[in-house]
Amino acid sequence: MRRAVCPGSFDPITNGHLDIIGRASKLYDVVHVAVMINQSKKGLFTVEERIELIREVTAEFGNVEVESFHGLLVDFCKQRDIPAIVKGLRAVSDFDYELQMAQMNNGLSGVETLFVPTNPTYSFLSSSLVKEVATWGGDVSHLLPPVVQRALTERLAQR
Numbered sequence: 001m002r003r004a005v006c007p008g009s010f011d012p013i014t015n016g017h018l019d020i021i022g023r024a025s026k027l028y029d030v031v032h033v034a035v036m037i038n039q040s041k042k043g044l045f046t047v048e049e050r051i052e053l054i055r056e057v058t059a060e061f062g063n064v065e066v067e068s069f070h071g072l073l074v075d076f077c078k079q080r081d082i083p084a085i086v087k088g089l090r091a092v093s094d095f096d097y098e099l100q101m102a103q104m105n106n107g108l109s110g111v112e113t114l115f116v117p118t119n120p121t122y123s124f125l126s127s128s129l130v131k132e133v134a135t136w137g138g139d140v141s142h143l144l145p146p147v148v149q150r151a152l153t154e155r156l157a158q159r
Helices: 015-027 047-061 073-080 092-109 127-135 146-158
Strands: 003-008 030-036 064-069 084-089 112-117
Touching: 003 015, 003 073, 015 030, 015 047, 015 084, 015 112, 030 047, 030 073, 047 064, 047 146, 073 092, 084 092, 092 112, 127 146
Parallel strands: 003 030, 003 084, 030 064, 084 112
Antiparallel strands: none
16 A cells, blocks of 8 residues: 655645645555644644544545644654655745755655645645635635635634
8 A cells, every 4th residue: 555644734724735635645545634733833723623624625535534643743654654745845945944854754764755846826825824815804715625715714704
């Protein structure tokens, strides 16, 4: 079984994330989406809500497993016998940070990191930017799966 992981906070999952996960799902038998828990960050959505949204929007791929994880990504990989991390790169600035992480992860555990260039349509896209634009009433519907757009609209209305 060829396995890989796509890690992130996914708060919320965007079409850019979905593009990378979908492309990885064509290359690997199983793609694990690891919703990384960062105790120092207060997310808009709970980890459980993010997992549910991701499961719903990745169901069509048929080979994606979604779960949360707290700690080192290499430990997540070791526990599940995952030899590869798949990361999307939006710009050269992403590469500087991600290369350091890839080298550290490989040095710690031998896990390889594969960089996938982001679809140019999503090269500017981040969850933080989507939340900021949506908070001020901007239209982000073209940047999110419909179910995520609805959840975001509802959550922002509650604030």
